[in-house]
Amino acid sequence: MGRNVLGYAFSCRRVQKTDVPFPQRKGCKRISNWKNKMLSAAGREILIKSVAQAIPAFCMNCFKILNSLCHDIDSVIAQFWWSGNNMTQKIHWKNWKSMCVSKFLDGMGFRDTKSFNLAMLAKQGWKLQLQVPTLAYKVLKERYFHTTDFLNALIGTNPSYLWRSIRESQQLIRIWRVSELIDQRTMTWNDVKITEIFPTYERELILSIPLSYRHPNDKQVWFFNRHGHYSVKSGYRMAQSLLDLQVAESSSCNMMAFWKRIWHLELPRKVILFLWKTLNGILPTRQALIYRSIISENNCPSCDNELETDFHCLCCCPLARAVSNFSKWGFTNIEIFQGKSFEPLQIIELAGNLLEQDRLVKGVRSRRRILQINRTCEWRAPVESKLNVDASIFELSSVRRMGVGFIVRNAIGEVELAGVRRMVMGQSVEEAELSALAWSLRCCQRENIMVKEIEMDCKMVVEWIKGRHLSGILSPIVEDCLNLMESINCVDILHCSREGNEVAHMIAKKAKEIREEAIAWFNIFSNAGGFLTSYH
The missing domain is CATH 3.30.420.10 (Ribonuclease H-like superfamily/Ribonuclease H)
Structure with missing residues (x-):
């Protein structure tokens, strides 16, 4: 018999794509609002992360969403990001997989729906593994893993869709025991055994983990969080790794430091996004449009002398360089698609308005900063030692x-x-x-x-x-x-x-x-x- 919970219709035995149309329908309604069409790319980013990708969270907390539905949700969001609405087909200059990579690894930090769903389910699985004495744990324990723990539980006979969904998270929270690598006599790492099993780099990492001198009992902790508690954020990173969504070659410390500096610049968000597009090589230049067989003309529309490339627009063509520096490519697009042209004085005036906006942004940020209280910098003598x-x-x-x-x-x-x-x-x-x-x-x-x-x-x-x-x-x-x-x-x-x-x-x-x-x-x-x- 099917049940309807907060707009979600689920069957106890199986789930179909028609059972969970609510997240997709609700998300489409939100992002297709006429006011949203007036948003800049920075505004669309906030709307996607705070609304569109938050709507399915309740459903994904307990149930595994079908892969086809995850793909549909991602498609609607991607279409809105690149076009400003989900009705008009526009060019997707970067694939969604790379857009879901962290901002510090040259992505935009959007959620991959499938990975986020798995991370949410793993939170329920982690609670079952810790044996928290809740009513849900007692029921599932008696029904599916009465003689074992959650990580070793089998699918069972005639399982509910809730159990099948939560059990999918076993691959994410699988735990290995390391007691075999500890010398029980001295309670230190067994250097000989570790050297035989692991390469030099991993050996150094293992030996750097401190051990207690009190011989405490083993307990289960989540390694990817310093507090030892499972969090959806850390689980999502692990799910991305399992689903091969994280770009390994971009994870160097130097690249992460570079992108952190870019995203932390005190500039208007639309300027930072323009810089992100420039560094990723996804500006809508004529060279890029010719590569996608959209247009045939390749000369710069401003100077009509050279091929319009990223380098030409930003470094060679004087007018296009001024436009890109001060108005996020807006003047060139307006001239091409709306037939309007701008005089240099108009460009200077609009650039001045953008500069004033930048000053206002910096002023608000500076007012929000907490004043640091002067503390004594000298050593303070104690009453005793x-x-x-x-x-x-x-x-x-x-x-x-x-x-x-x-x-x-x-x-x-x-x-x-x-x-x-x-x-x-x-x-x-x-x-x-x-x-x-x-x-x-x-x-x-x-x-x-x-x-x-x-x-x-x-x-x-x-x-x-x-x-x-x-x-x-x-x-x-x-x-x-x-x-x-x-x-x-x-x-x-x-x-x-x-x-x-x-x-x-x-x-x-x-x-x-x-x-x-x-x-x-x-x-x-x-x-x-x-x-x-x-x-x-």
């Missing part, structure tokens, strides 16, 4: 390493203990700072140094320690730090500025001068009393 800790990242023989340093001082600034060590660089700066904190606390515990408070300049780690709710891959190290803080009677951890933590930072930088995994204590700083006291 205080620990300052920091990590420093450097390259050694083309390999990233990190140095960790700490210093314990009393109420009058006298040094009680200090240490430095070189370690394998972790996956992130936060992981390096957390490892530095854990090592410094173990040193204080071993030397029987009682510390009342801790200061460090990594705000994220301070929030992790104070929040006590991190459940990701670093959660065992956070728990280690909490236990160690309790053992040395530490009652608080505070965030400070980089300037207020300068001594610990300078000590951490000394790790580059000592040999691998060496530990140095206060005697290494005995000849640097002036250096230590200069920051009191």
